[in-house]
Amino acid sequence: MELLNALILMANFVLVPALAYGSQLALGALGVTLIYGILRFSNFAHGDTMAFGTMAVILFTWWFQSMGINLGPLPTALLALPFGIAICAGFVLATDKLVYKFYRQQRAAPVIYVIASVGVMFVLNGIVRFIIGPDDQAFADGERFIVRARSFKEWTGLEEGLTIKVSQGITVITAVLVVAALFWFLNRTRTGKSMRAFSDNEDLALLSGINPDKVVMVTWIIAAALATIAGTLYGLDKSFKPFTYFQLLLPIFAAAIVGGLGNPLGAIAGGYVIAFSEIMVTYAYKKFIGYMAPGDWSPDSLLQLLGTNYKFSVSFVILLLVLLLRPTGLFKGKSV
Amino acid sequence: MSFLIGEKMTGGYGGADILHDCTIAADQGEIAVIVGPNGAGKSTAMKAVFGMLNIHSGRVMLDGEDITALTPQARVAKGMAFVPQTSNVFPTMSVEENLEMGAFLRRDNIQETIDQVYELFPILGDKRRQNAGELSGGQRQQVAVGRALMTQPKVLMLDEPTAGVSPIVMDELFDRIIEVARTGISILMVEQNARQALDIADKGYVLVQGRNRYTDTGQALMNNPDVRKSFLGG
Amino acid sequence: MTMNRNFLYFAIMAVLLVIVGQFQSWNLSLSILNLCLISAIMALGVNIQWGYAGLFNVGIMGFAALGGLAAVLISMPPVPAAWAAGGGGVLLSALAGAATIIGCIVAYAKLPKGRARSAIIVAIGVIGFFIMRGIFVPATDAIESVDAAKTGYLGGLGLPVILAWPIGGLLAGGVAWVIGKITLGLRSDYLAIATLGISEIIVAIMKNEDWMTRGVKNVNGLPRPVPFEIDLQQAEWFQNLSASLGQDVVIFSSIFVKLCYAGLFLAVLLAIFWLSERALKSPWGRMMRAIRDNEVSANAMGKDVTWRHLQVFVLGSMVVGIAGAMLTTLDGQLTPASYQPLRFTFLIWVMVIVGGSGNNMGAVLGGFVVWFFWVEAEPIGIWLMDTLTSGMAEDSGLRAHLLDSAAHMRLMTMGVILLLVLRFSPRGLLPEKTGHH
């Protein structure tokens, strides 16, 4: 019984939240890694692209809500998602045309792209705050829980309850579907394979007649879609605040680097590695140890490795460790 | 006039010129071989013929048509194929995917061509699902040549296809190249192993410092005492 | 030619400041000037990294914040009650932390490679960490409860605040060394990502470790290197001076103080500028630029590129740290929440790129120009929005929204300026002098 309670406790506070958060990071990191693989730079604007896409989704959600359109128990945002993706993709393609394309033609050094992406990041930052403001926005509707702690307790007779939010369920299912679709696209379709070829060996891809403009365009569209989906899921699960999305940049980069920049599988693994580490390091184990320890003994302190204020320093430390020990990442990404 | 000819090409990578009035050519079904010391500009000449760098005088003709202004991709569409000296495969893609990428511009059924490549290089058929980056050097070169053949080119350009492979594999590769030439494809090839290469060549070019030093049939060059002394090690 | 151009641009800057002095107020003009001087120093630091060596530092904010931290730790009076309550505990937990790290390193060096070693290292780390926190948490709790409204922190060393400037530089340089050691030599993106991360963490620490920085309660009333206005107003010589200049004592005292700061900052700026120029023209600087322009061939020539990049990165970060300490000194308070990446990282980048990367004079000019317009853009932006929306109804929601959002437009404008300069005039207002290498 004690053991079961301990396990449910962990599932409730670590497993479920980390699965959801990890899925969001994985989707974000996939976008970063794809851009790195194809366009060969770390896109600092990715966090703000997520914010921009999510903002578009929110605006459509509000509009649908005002017209009384909804998805019943599911959040209306899911319905708004395709529209948000379209707008985000349009914007991202415009930045490519106005900003990055020039440097591609110049064959500029990677650091120049990075600086340009920082410029784009601030423009996006301004646009998002200008349109929707810097504050928290609520846009989740529909049913809130799949499993409620109270009914779980009544049902199992355990002391500990398990809560699974709708947003968490949707996040994991969407992530699985999106990743499956992406891998199908990359491994089975002509365009997807040409993207992998371009990422592998740009010169040879050109010699094979692969059209670089198309590869770049498709990459941006996919990255915009991934960013919008990741951002919307994160917003549904937690909340939408532009600055939070900027801060997500660090765990997302960490996830992509841990998995090996340029390697899509690695990005997914990296997302979960970061999410689980972050949550496990900032979780207070007091109650858990109390259940596990024999008798009624329970530790005095919270047994928390790190305060939640420092949760993003977990990704940073992992990032540094990977760079120190294995700069190509766990799954061997592109060259250092 | 030859089927493919880079005529009096002068140019380089933007700095000082590397090529000076350099001419190389290949006829239908013929093997033309370029030899010369390291840094002579052999690879540069190949890239110039394929449109990968700008030449500011001279021209490139294919089948009587001036293609000097075309991009490399456009030349692929015209029936030229190029196997670069280094990084000439897609390492994280399977052998079969490498071949598919070679045929990227084709919209018809490519299965037949894939089968032909597997016939030419049986080992590739066995390893079709393996990533090209995991293959041995010789096998990788076969993938590279196979990829280039996928467009069903009229001209195949090879930059040191036997670099870094064992002598046995080299002989094997040369045999395959002769086989390809028999099907009517023109072959323009740079080689470090000058003796063996001139042995199978219909025509040979000796380049030194970006200029044509000797041009003759492969046999004649082999028999030329000056060439033997300076470039074939006696 | 370049001489003239330098002179021209700086003359225009001076005229702009005079205009602000005449039409807005001299107090404002001098505050802008002081921040221009500090910005110029920060821009110099970043120019050392980017202009000399092509290193992209996205963590300028963190290094400036370290300078601010130094100002508090050096200049504030110590709080004896807090030291008595938990000072020993903090020191002890620091020792425990050091012992843990040494334990891990010793285990790594002495034990045979394998799973057992990894397990032991992890065990030492985790146990050591818990011991450290076991001492640390009660100690800091005790410190924070000592007169929380006024102190609640350990205070500083009570030394002259000027000392904090070099110390701030050292602090920033130390952190830069660790980050550089790990990421330099890898792809340039990694330095950018790592600096972004470290700066966020530094600021998070300053916001949350109340026992050290009072966190969001801020540290107010830092000692000053210059006299207080109130003292001046009461000093006889000063009253005489302002009378002889025909100035109001109160206003003139505030101007006088700002002038004192300006003098100090100018001295630091000139010193750092002179040193940077010397360095740039030395064989060391020439080598740096040679490496920047062609890393591959420099590598081939046997120059240890990574080591040299580490030197520049540390030096540049030190300059930023010094400027950060100066800024906190000028503010007279440490407000951790005010460290925003936009203001402290991004704006400095715009200064360097606009001014002219690689040219120290350009960086200084960029610091002046960009800061000036950053400050003056707000009134201009609000005025612009007001004019643009004047046709709308007073109570229109859109109008209110647009007016509220004017501040965000400023960010966007800076982003656009960065992108435009990078694209159309990548060498900036005062381009780097090339030619005789």
Ligand SMILES: Nc1ncnc2c1ncn2[C@@H]1O[C@H](COP(=O)(O)OP(=O)(O)O)[C@@H](O)[C@H]1O
């Ligand atoms: N990408 C390049 N950019 C500038 N110079 C190059 C480049 N590639 C080769 N070179 C120079 O061109 C000359 C000829 O090189 P290359 O054609 O590769 O010689 P080869 O293939 O005969 O060994 C050499 O001096 C080499 O340094």
Ligand SMILES: [Mg+2]
């Ligand atoms: Mg060569």
